[in-house]
Amino acid sequence: PVAGNNIVITSDAIERPWVWQSGQVDPARPQLNGFVGPLMEIFWSMVTKFDPVPNITLIDGWATQHSRDLLKRAGVTSSYTACTHDVALGVFDVCVSDIWVTTDRQQMTQFLPTIWSENFYLIVKNEVVPETIVDYIAKPFAPFSPELWCFILGFLALCAIVMGIVDEGNEDDFPYEQSHLWTRMGKSMYLSLFGYVSGGPAHSAGSIPGKIAMFGFGWFVLISLASYTASLASILVATKQQVQIDSIEAAIEAGLKICASEQIKDIWHIKFPDAKFFLINLLFDAPRHLHRGDCDCAIIYESAIDNMFSGAFNKADCAKLDSGDLTEDEAMCQRDENGEPSLTRDCIFLKVGDLLHSIPFSFPVSTRLSHSLGWGLVSAIDQGDMENAMRKYQSEWPSSECPASAAVVSAEDSLPASSMYGTMIISVFMLLVALAINVYERRTGRSVLGHPLFRVDEGGDG
Known part of the structure; x- marks a missing residue:
């Protein structure tokens, strides 16, 4: 019994952002007396599902003083419960606001199907607290977790070892005798660390395995430094x-x-x-x-x-x-x-x-309208x-x-170590390829390109 009939409603004028009094009457909806908001919008969509559209009478003032006083004597001070009580008494057909469906209110009258839900959290x-010098020093390391920093240092050490092995003939990086193993590894570790903090390889790879290893190193630097930069700015300004x-x-x-x-x-x-x-x-x-x-x-x-x-x-x-x-x-x-x-x-x-x-x-709703308006609301939500x-x-x-x-x-x-697993797998794979090629070249005495391995003698005629 909705189409073409009268529906008496009321609404809370201050419940922004759900519904409020705008102070300006919409000529297309004069019945709403200037009330706007998502809930008034869904109410209008609900009632306009009927043909002819019911006549809407909006009564200002929200819950009646009678219901407020009656419930106050029972220890209930909520105007939302008072408006629900007014619907039960037949004063209004619908209260248009975000009224929680509670046990006490459900006992008074029926409610339309759920429109939305409110989630509760602790505040x-x-x-x-004042920051110490230790806090300031620690901030540049905050984007990565301690575990991830350990992974990074481990990878850089692995790169240093691989480059020290596969590119030992590179006299630009390692102008040492082959017997000076620790000197070569120390220099390689320095180049790995310097390359990481400077954003690119510092080794000048001369061999095919060395160049492949540097490709894996460059890939790792690209991804890890991009991740670092992305989260560093917000951490530096955070309190x-x-x-x-x-x-x-x-x-x-x-x-x-x-x-x-x-x-x-x-x-x-x-x-x-x-x-x-x-x-x-x-x-x-x-x-x-x-x-x-x-x-x-x-x-x-x-x-x-x-x-x-x-x-x-x-x-x-x-x-x-x-x-x-x-x-x-x-x-x-x-x-x-x-x-x-x-x-x-x-x-x-x-x-x-x-x-x-x-x-x-x-919305609390009068019993005589609950079935029809319930259909209208579900239709509006489904659409x-x-x-x-x-x-x-x-x-x-x-x-x-x-x-x-x-x-x-x-x-x-802080980014966990797992966030870099994929990058590390790709980079380590490139290092393993470089090692495999180096082993092949050492055993065959020939480059993978086919020419013999030799070191140019710049000492003059023999």
Whole structure:
């Protein structure tokens, strides 16, 4: 019973980037009263699947005061739960917002099929520590792991030995008697090391095996130095940071107090029974609670983390301070040198650990419309309308204002030895080919090109 009928909806005007009041009414969609965003887009796609299109009546104000007061007496302060309650009472047919599908809300009324899911992660304070002279010296070696550096040195030593053997007749590189083995190997090792750091072979190979060996050496230098350069720049400008808590288990073991949403408190108590939680109504408020010291870390969903790093939460806290809704101590507002809300207040926080929980969200819907609107939503999603809506409002999605130097340099950022296995195999193969040719030439006394092996005597007539 949807086509051509009336549907009464409401929407949250501030839930950017999912849905918000733009202040400008779209002439093609006057029924939406200027509400825009991916969720309003998917709602419009859903209802326009019907012919004739139902008449949409959007009531401003979000959840009614009646439902807010009724639930508040029961200890529930969420306006999202209050709007779900309004749908159950028949005040609205649909609440258009990113409303989590929880047990309590599902008991009140039905929900449409899942539109999206919110992923929850742990947020901790990311403390910058002063760098020592040892840290500065170690940075140029950070792109490669210690194991990979050992592999590289081993390969260079192998190259030195191979060149010292297959190119011993090269008087430019080795102007020594053949009995001076260690002198020749020492010079060859120097040339290998110098060639590596200078970006190309330093040996002036004179024999066919020597030239083949230098080809393998050059291939190795090309790939390894390109890999080194690619990761060195970001490591040199990164700030050394200390993250003592890198997982929810570490936070619980340390006895830290964790900010978490009271709407899904039962989930957290079941999953982490030993944790100490500081429950809050809106996770948008989690950063200021962290700054105040009410909690030591927080469990926040991903889109809220994006908003936090964009500076949106500090803007909101400063606005509440200016309006008198919060005191200076409560708001923890930080401003820049121009007196504007700082966009980097929350850059001291860091997302750590694995995914803690994923919760679906959708629209609560009246029972009489659930089947038909459910069909409309599934049809819209199957036809790619949700992806199109996300692309349409991609520019509205919050972007991080935190500087690149906020990145943490860890051992995981160093390339492991396994990353160079393929390069080493190819290079070592070339060295083995060079050795094989050298053995052939020594046994036959002839070059692989067919001419006899000899050393030119420049001492004059005999």
